[in-house]
Amino acid sequence: MAQDTSDPPWLSLPAEVAVVLRPVVRDIVEAIIDGIPRDVPVYAMPMEGRFGQGVRQGVTIALNRFLDLPGTRLPALSDDGKWVYENLGRGEVRSGRSLESLLAAYRYGARVTFRAISRTVDVSQMPPDALLALGESLFAYIDELSAASAQGYAQEQSERAGEQVRLRGELLEMILRGDSSDGGVPRLAAAVGWTLPEVVGVALVPFPHVDGLRTALGPDALVAERGTDVVVVFPYAARSARRRDLDRALRGRRAIVGPPRPWQQAGESLHLATSAGAHGVGPAPDQADAETSPVWVEDHLAELVVHAEPLATDDLARTRLAPLDGLRPAARERLTETLLAWLRHQGQRAPIAEDLFVHQQTVGYRVAQLKELFGDALDDPEVRFELELVLRAGHR
Numbered sequence: 001m002a003q004d005t006s007d008p009p010w011l012s013l014p015a016e017v018a019v020v021l022r023p024v025v026r027d028i029v030e031a032i033i034d035g036i037p038r039d040v041p042v043y044a045m046p047m048e049g050r051f052g053q054g055v056r057q058g059v060t061i062a063l064n065r066f067l068d069l070p071g072t073r074l075p076a077l078s079d080d081g082k083w084v085y086e087n088l089g090r091g092e093v094r095s096g097r098s099l100e101s102l103l104a105a106y107r108y109g110a111r112v113t114f115r116a117i118s119r120t121v122d123v124s125q126m127p128p129d130a131l132l133a134l135g136e137s138l139f140a141y142i143d144e145l146s147a148a149s150a151q152g153y154a155q156e157q158s159e160r161a162g163e164q165v166r167l168r169g170e171l172l173e174m175i176l177r178g179d180s181s182d183g184g185v186p187r188l189a190a191a192v193g194w195t196l197p198e199v200v201g202v203a204l205v206p207f208p209h210v211d212g213l214r215t216a217l218g219p220d221a222l223v224a225e226r227g228t229d230v231v232v233v234f235p236y237a238a239r240s241a242r243r244r245d246l247d248r249a250l251r252g253r254r255a256i257v258g259p260p261r262p263w264q265q266a267g268e269s270l271h272l273a274t275s276a277g278a279h280g281v282g283p284a285p286d287q288a289d290a291e292t293s294p295v296w297v298e299d300h301l302a303e304l305v306v307h308a309e310p311l312a313t314d315d316l317a318r319t320r321l322a323p324l325d326g327l328r329p330a331a332r333e334r335l336t337e338t339l340l341a342w343l344r345h346q347g348q349r350a351p352i353a354e355d356l357f358v359h360q361q362t363v364g365y366r367v368a369q370l371k372e373l374f375g376d377a378l379d380d381p382e383v384r385f386e387l388e389l390v391l392r393a394g395h396r
Contacts (some may be wrong), residue, residue, distance in 0.1 A: 003011040009136035012129060013070035020120050020293050021067055028116045028329045032109045042101040045310065054139065058088055059109060066113070066141050076144035085145050087151030093160065103146050110142045167192045169224035172233050175200070175266045179235045185263070194222065197235035202258040202269040203246075204277060210255035216249040229271065236260040245292055255294035257303075259315050268311055272297050275309050302386045305393065317390040320383065323373040335373075338366040340391040343384055 021028070037044040038068040065081050065352060077085065085222060093100050115133065141227070171188045179185055205213060210230045214223050221234040232255075234246065250257070256277050258269030276282070282295030282302050297304070297312075301319070304312030324332050338356060345351040348368075353360045370378065378382045 007168070008069070009133050009140050010069040011071065011073055012133045014130050014139050015071045017117060017134070018067040018070050021063075021117065024116065024120060025060070025063050028063060028113060029056065031116070032059050032112045035112060036105050036108055038232065039268065040101055042097055042103045045242070050351045053087065053225050054091065058084055060143060062109065062141075062224070064115065067135075069137065069141070076141050078149060080149045085148035086152030087147035090156035092149075095116075099150060102153075105283075106145050110138045114138055124273075126346075136286050149366065164192060166349060168194065168222050172222040172231065174337045175222070175233055175263055176202070176231070176270055178264045178267055194219075195235075196263060198262060198270065199236045199260045200233050200266050201236040201260050202266055202273055203232040203234070203255050204258075204270070205250070205255045206233065209255075210325040213249075213253070218249075219248075223224050231332055233266060243296075250294040252292055253294070254292065255354055259298040264317045269297075272309070272311055272315070275304060275312070279309075280360060302382075302389060305386075306391045313390060313393050315385055317393070319389055320387050323375075323377075335366060335370060336391060339370055339387065342367055342370070343388045343391070347384045350396060371381065 033052075036055070042056075061081055061084055065077065071074070082185075088102060089099065092099055107238065114135075136146075142172045167188065169184065171192060171194065174185050174188065186196055206229050213230060213232070214221075217223065217232065217234065221232050223230060223232050237243075246257070256273045258271075258273035258276075262270045276295060276297045281297070281300045298315065300310045301316035305316055321336070324335060338352070341355045342363075343356070349360045349363045349367075353363045357362065
């Protein structure tokens, strides 16, 4: 009668295989233990301690279970056995090894076992069907061991990835809180393998535009859900290439990117990104498409200043009044009041001089200084508008 194709191959394996091999299981185990370091170089280490105990336990359980199978419909692995091989797969992840090394060790064990059977059992007396069943049984059995270990390996990787995501989210929250009191941020950053940058930017990405975001941004970015948005903290670099990379990764996601801040002040970058979103900075949702670039708040500071956003005013003032940095306080004060008057009166010397209570010649001298410091920027209507905004807001 033909064997049911759903039957395991060991159903037709002669029981004498198990009877003859039981007394020499220990010898086979030692042969496998001795040979694995030679056949699988990654295991070329003393088979001692927890590692050696684990290998010896795994080989012993595997052999004894295999000898339980001839002539039965038993599954390849018992529940306890499956746990053992899943755990061996997990151990490979913890040890930083690939799964292939463990599977190679299983294949080596199968070869040693087959040779032992050939020496111990008179295979010449076995019918061809039994020899075929023996080979199939060993292959099928090793496949089951391999599958259990692969499952454990994948589960460990998944759990570690989940824990990594959780810790990176915790790090993001600590950075946004400016939590630097006990060195917790540097320690956690080191623990998750994230290089803590001096300057960061914070981006807001609304649902449902977050698919594939972690992959697109890469490991340099911290990504975590926050309410109805996903928040991203990333190392901020002024280099145009880095900005182009981020622009490409965030394109089509209706992202708003806050201005750069020292990581201890990352909350300010988030605040400005949130404020920009609340005030409708950038394209309206119904105008956004797959090619829409993210909104970079540092390019829209004047719009936020108009909305009386003090942090935006500070940022815009630092940017626009930067040419005056390095002047002595008295000189800076004289030039900023002259600049505001020049902007207010559109460069007309007489009303400027009247406002400042100085001679028109003095106005001409100061305006010449301003043009030397600011260069062609004073010819740009948008720059003049932003300068007047920050100076009227009291920045000097």
